Amino acid sequence: MNAIGYLLVIYASCYGWQKNWRVEMKRNGLTLAIVACVLSSLAAASHAASEQVNIGYQKANIFALLKYRGTLDAAFKKEGIAVRWVEFPAGPQMLEGLNVGSIDLAATGDAPPAFAQAAKADLVYLGHSPANPKTEAIVVPSSSAIQSVKDLKGKRVALNKGSDVNYLLIAALEEAGLTYKDITPIYLPPADARAAFQKGAVDAWVIWDPYLAEVEASTGARQVRNAEGLVPHYTFYLASRKFADSQPDRAKKVLNELSDLSRWANEHQDEAAAILAQSTGLDKAIWRITLTRLPYGAERMSDSVFSQQQALADTFTRVKLLPLKVDIRSAIWSADKK
Numbered sequence: 001m002n003a004i005g006y007l008l009v010i011y012a013s014c015y016g017w018q019k020n021w022r023v024e025m026k027r028n029g030l031t032l033a034i035v036a037c038v039l040s041s042l043a044a045a046s047h048a049a050s051e052q053v054n055i056g057y058q059k060a061n062i063f064a065l066l067k068y069r070g071t072l073d074a075a076f077k078k079e080g081i082a083v084r085w086v087e088f089p090a091g092p093q094m095l096e097g098l099n100v101g102s103i104d105l106a107a108t109g110d111a112p113p114a115f116a117q118a119a120k121a122d123l124v125y126l127g128h129s130p131a132n133p134k135t136e137a138i139v140v141p142s143s144s145a146i147q148s149v150k151d152l153k154g155k156r157v158a159l160n161k162g163s164d165v166n167y168l169l170i171a172a173l174e175e176a177g178l179t180y181k182d183i184t185p186i187y188l189p190p191a192d193a194r195a196a197f198q199k200g201a202v203d204a205w206v207i208w209d210p211y212l213a214e215v216e217a218s219t220g221a222r223q224v225r226n227a228e229g230l231v232p233h234y235t236f237y238l239a240s241r242k243f244a245d246s247q248p249d250r251a252k253k254v255l256n257e258l259s260d261l262s263r264w265a266n267e268h269q270d271e272a273a274a275i276l277a278q279s280t281g282l283d284k285a286i287w288r289i290t291l292t293r294l295p296y297g298a299e300r301m302s303d304s305v306f307s308q309q310q311a312l313a314d315t316f317t318r319v320k321l322l323p324l325k326v327d328i329r330s331a332i333w334s335a336d337k338k
Helices: 003-017 021-028 032-050 062-069 071-077 091-101 112-118 164-175 188-198 213-221 241-246 248-267 269-280 283-290 301-318
Strands: 052-057 082-087 106-110 123-128 138-141 156-159 186-187 206-207 222-226 236-240
Touching: 021 269, 052 062, 052 091, 052 248, 062 071, 062 106, 062 248, 062 269, 071 082, 071 248, 091 106, 091 112, 091 123, 091 236, 112 123, 112 164, 112 301, 123 241, 123 248, 123 301, 138 164, 156 164, 156 188, 164 206, 164 222, 164 301, 186 248, 188 206, 206 213, 213 283, 222 301, 236 248, 241 248, 248 269, 269 283
Parallel strands: 052 082, 052 106, 156 186, 156 206
Antiparallel strands: 106 236, 123 236, 138 206, 138 222
16 A cells, blocks of 8 residues: 555544544644554554565575465564565565565575675575585586586687576686686577577576476486585575564564475485476476485574685676676674674
């Protein structure tokens, strides 16, 4: 409801509550009765809005699993709090939603929050998953002559710009003695990159699960290098600073539910795969492969993880994908400050 709508509601409620408002207006301008009514109405509206937690999710991430299981909704319902789930196509759009206040919480990979911080988004890091470097890789067609990262020199490599795999590609090239300028990056979202890869329009593709598992299973794509020993690859649990600082107990409850869900998913991979297959439309078998190399979990932030995330941001700044230096620790949650 817009501001005019709220004023009309307040006017109507005050008119019904105080029949002599005209007399009071003539006597004192804006009477204490009207002021009290306005404040009461605004307080009620504010209270109603606060009894809802808004969570952004993507079809393939842990919040989708949490949504479909319904355990968080049930936990909050006991407290009279509703959960509103808002679907986004990718992490950057989700964090823009976080920044403008349409959602309170989100989960993304490593790169999107660094880019959001560069754009001055007022977010905080609530926690992170275990590192999962096996879930992203550089792949080539099974018949490709490319056998190592060094062989990518002069080649066309598809990837999602500014994504977690962008960081993997930079790190892999530098490990092999190459630079980002030694390849031709072809920036495509996963669906378009998948089509270009299959048609032979690109020489290699840098991609994450479950798309990685799907292209391996469907085409026999071969991994040239995954992120093991190069970059950690986390999922980060993020919140708007306003939400995290004003409602820390609710933020902690979400982290606790993510931790409980993670234990369940790690121990019941077949059931988790069925839920995620329903969410994404990908075969359950693809999700079974993905979950064997995707450990779920929810831990609070540490100095080590902040340092790893700072290294990612500094790398993107160095290769000029980020226009400025980002201070990752400026997004520390007040509950974690020592």
